[in-house]
Amino acid sequence: MRVLLPHLADLRIEQIAAKGKGVRIAASCPWTTTCCPGCGQPSGRVHSRYERSLSDAALGGREAVICLRVRRFFCDNRQCPRKTFAEQVPGLTVPHARRTLLLRRWLEAVALALGGRPGARLTRRLAAEVSRMTLLRLIMAMPLPKAPACSVLGVDDFAFRKGSNYGSVVVDMDSHRPIDLLPDRLSDTFAAWLREHPGVEVICRDRAGGYAEGGRLGAPEAIQVADRWHLLFNLTTAVDRVVRAHRMCLREQPAQDTVAQPAPPSSVAGQGRRAEQTRQRHAEVHALWGKGVGTTAICRALNLDHKTVLRYVRAATAEELLTQPTRRESMLDQHVGYLAQRWQEGCTNAAWLTQELRQRGYRGSERTVRRLLHTWRDNVTPPSATPVSTPKPRQVTGWIIRPADKRSEQEQADLAQILDRCQTLKAVDQLVSDFAGMLRHRQGQHLDTWIANAQTSGITQMQGFADGLLKDYDAVRNGLTLDWNSGAVEGAVCRIKAIKRQMYGRANFELLRRRVLLGP
Numbered sequence: 001m002r003v004l005l006p007h008l009a010d011l012r013i014e015q016i017a018a019k020g021k022g023v024r025i026a027a028s029c030p031w032t033t034t035c036c037p038g039c040g041q042p043s044g045r046v047h048s049r050y051e052r053s054l055s056d057a058a059l060g061g062r063e064a065v066i067c068l069r070v071r072r073f074f075c076d077n078r079q080c081p082r083k084t085f086a087e088q089v090p091g092l093t094v095p096h097a098r099r100t101l102l103l104r105r106w107l108e109a110v111a112l113a114l115g116g117r118p119g120a121r122l123t124r125r126l127a128a129e130v131s132r133m134t135l136l137r138l139i140m141a142m143p144l145p146k147a148p149a150c151s152v153l154g155v156d157d158f159a160f161r162k163g164s165n166y167g168s169v170v171v172d173m174d175s176h177r178p179i180d181l182l183p184d185r186l187s188d189t190f191a192a193w194l195r196e197h198p199g200v201e202v203i204c205r206d207r208a209g210g211y212a213e214g215g216r217l218g219a220p221e222a223i224q225v226a227d228r229w230h231l232l233f234n235l236t237t238a239v240d241r242v243v244r245a246h247r248m249c250l251r252e253q254p255a256q257d258t259v260a261q262p263a264p265p266s267s268v269a270g271q272g273r274r275a276e277q278t279r280q281r282h283a284e285v286h287a288l289w290g291k292g293v294g295t296t297a298i299c300r301a302l303n304l305d306h307k308t309v310l311r312y313v314r315a316a317t318a319e320e321l322l323t324q325p326t327r328r329e330s331m332l333d334q335h336v337g338y339l340a341q342r343w344q345e346g347c348t349n350a351a352w353l354t355q356e357l358r359q360r361g362y363r364g365s366e367r368t369v370r371r372l373l374h375t376w377r378d379n380v381t382p383p384s385a386t387p388v389s390t391p392k393p394r395q396v397t398g399w400i401i402r403p404a405d406k407r408s409e410q411e412q413a414d415l416a417q418i419l420d421r422c423q424t425l426k427a428v429d430q431l432v433s434d435f436a437g438m439l440r441h442r443q444g445q446h447l448d449t450w451i452a453n454a455q456t457s458g459i460t461q462m463q464g465f466a467d468g469l470l471k472d473y474d475a476v477r478n479g480l481t482l483d484w485n486s487g488a489v490e491g492a493v494c495r496i497k498a499i500k501r502q503m504y505g506r507a508n509f510e511l512l513r514r515r516v517l518l519g520p
Contacts, residue, residue, distance in 0.1 A: 007092060007102050008066070021127075023059045028069040034087045036073075039080040047072040047084045054092075055099045057106060058127035066100065068093070103128060108142065111135035112519040115502045139514050147179045147197055148172065154204040154489035155211050157185040158496045160509075163306065164296040167509070168211075169492050169516070173204060176488040181513045186292040187214035194218025204486045206230045207472055209290030226472060226479035227486035228439050232401070235435060237314060238465040240397040242428050245461075249422035251390040275322050282318035289313055317464035331364040332357075332372060333390075339369070343376060391418075400429050403436065427457050444481035447473075492516075 008027065015026040033044040049071050056064040068089070075082045092100050099107070107130060110119045116132030123129050152173040157166045168182035168190060182189050191214040194200060200219045205211040206227050215224050243250075281302070288298050295309050302309070315321050332339075335357050342353060350370035354362070357369065391414060399407055399415045407415070419426040431454055438446050447469070454466035469476050479485070499515050500507075507515075 007100065010089060010092075011068070018062065022063040022065055025056070025059075025064060025066045026069075027066060029071070029087055029089065034073060036075045036077065036080060036082060036085050037088070038082040038085070039075065039077045041075065041077045041080070043073040043076055043085075045074040045076065047074050052093075054097070055103055055128065057100070057103050061127055063127045063129075104138070107135060108138050109520075111139050112515055115499075115507075115515070118502060136511065139511060139518075142514060142518055144514065145517055149197070149199050150174060150179065151199060152202040152204070152484060153179070153200055154486050155190065156206055156486060156489040156493055157208070158493045160500075164294055166292075166294055169489065169496060171489045171492050173202070173484065173488055176491070178492045178516050181509070181516055183509055184292065185210050187211070187217065190214030191218030194222075202482075202484055204484050204489065205475070206486065207234065207468070207475075208292070209286075210292030212472060212475065213290070223478055223482075224475040225482055225484045226475040227489075228479050229485065229487070229490070231476065231479060232436075232439060234316070234468065235432065235465060236397060236401050238316075238320075238461045239400055239428055239432060240393065241320065241461045242459060243393045243396050243400070243425065246422050246424055247393050249425060250393065250396055250418055278321050279318040282312050282315065282321065285309060285312040315464065316468035319460050320464045322460075330368065331362060332368050335360060335362055336372075339372070343373075348373065348377075396425075400425075400432050401436075424459060428459060428462060431457065431462055438480050442481055442483070444477045444479075447477050447480060 011027040012030045033042045052068045054066040119135045120132040150172040154171040166185045168185045170180045187210040203215045354366040451466045454462045
């Protein structure tokens with residue numbers, strides 16, 4: 001029995017009886033004297049006795065209850081404020097507790113891992129059923145650990161509610177464990193935390209201006225390192241904009257097979273009242289975004305639509321928003337080959353061809369078909385009936401971003417044809433190759449040369465990306481030189497998302513903080 005119940009080894013077990021779905025263990029304390037918890041003086045004078053019921057960990061798949069006969073002693077020290085006191089069993093009981101310490105540790109582990117309702121369902125299987133509110137109270141009663149001193153930390157934001165409220169997680173990069181959660185992502189909050197925890201030497205972060213400013217104010221001597229994944233993500237975004245602006249170059253169009261398309265209205269990018277308004281709004285949005293203000297708050301402050309704010313936030317410079325407009329993809333594009341074939345067969349009636357396209361899944365208007373046929377009537381060279389396979393801009397972006405040894409032979413051949421047709425995309429491919437080499441081989445000493453090449457390339461999107469690197473130059477260069485990155489921080493953010501999903505977003509900040517910092 002001592003082997004089966006090691007935590008009861010110090011007790012005198014008098015009886016074990018099975019009753020219904022539970023097990024009742026009658027026990028008492030074998031010692032004759034005990035020490036007063038107030039003054040520490042031993043006492044052997046018994047004041048009274050009573051029975052105390054304690055829920056314990058399951059025994060043989062049944063709920064276990066310890067019926068402990070407890071004595072109350074007199075304290076013989078006249079200087080002690082206590083006159084009487086009840087005896088406690090070390091490692092088993094604490095004052096006023098209805099559960100043993102072993103069961104409490106089990107329930108705390110379940111609560112931290114699963115939360116309220118899922119944890120309550122598991123306790124039924126463990127023969128220690130408690131309510132969801134009991135589990136949450138156990139979490140809230142646990143003391144928060146003190147943030148340990150660390151020389152290298154990572155910081156990133158997570159969403160309480162996406163697009164509205166955000167918090168920050170601070171991670172010790174040596175142990176890869178979260179050490180604190182902050183209620184927002186403002187620079188002042190992060191700076192205050194750094195002042196309270198001196199000794200930070202390296203700060204790994206994304207490229208958000210709030211953390212950069214907070215690190216500069218709270219730990220001016222610390223080295224800030226921009227995360228390489230975010231650098232590559234920002235570069236991918238810039239490349240994708242270039243590819244979409246030159247989507248017409250993705251299609252192989254020999255002179256005899258060219259299909260005329262309506263040209264976009266001509267305008268001069270970067271000039272006029274609308275361009276000035278765009279630059280002004282871009283500056284206002286990035287001023288608030290740099291302070292850590294969320295997109296929803298920016299929408300309310302500037303009276304802008306949420307999609308508009310996102311578009312301004314994603315653009316490093318206002319010039320990226322002032323590019324020459326290009327024709328968008330149409331639902332008719334995938335049926336151009338069939339239309340060309342029917343045209344050569346002599347069918348030129350727009351209404352009849354539209355009905356045929358409806359049967360092929362076309363959901364556009366007859367006017368679109370009629371507009372295309374008008375362009376064919378004006379051309380001397382008839383269109384080709386051979387359908388041309390055109391890769392999507394996202395595919396071409398992926399080909400450019402990936403290293404050459406990661407592309408298939410067909411992807412390499414298709415990309416080579418596209419680059420031969422478009423000198424702009426060819427220049428972008430060279431810039432991406434050079435930047436990726438710096439990133440993968442930690443060659444930050446070449447950053448100045450790369451920025452100069454991007455700024456003189458004449459490609460607005462790459463110039464905007466280079467200007468963004470200059471604004472955060474030191475952190476970017478450190479990210480391309482040092483081995484530190486924010487991978488552990490991204491893992492902590494994913495874990496926070498999983499915990500939030502378990503709680504369905506109904507938990508407050510303090511509960512989430514304890515589950516993240518105290519959980520497994």
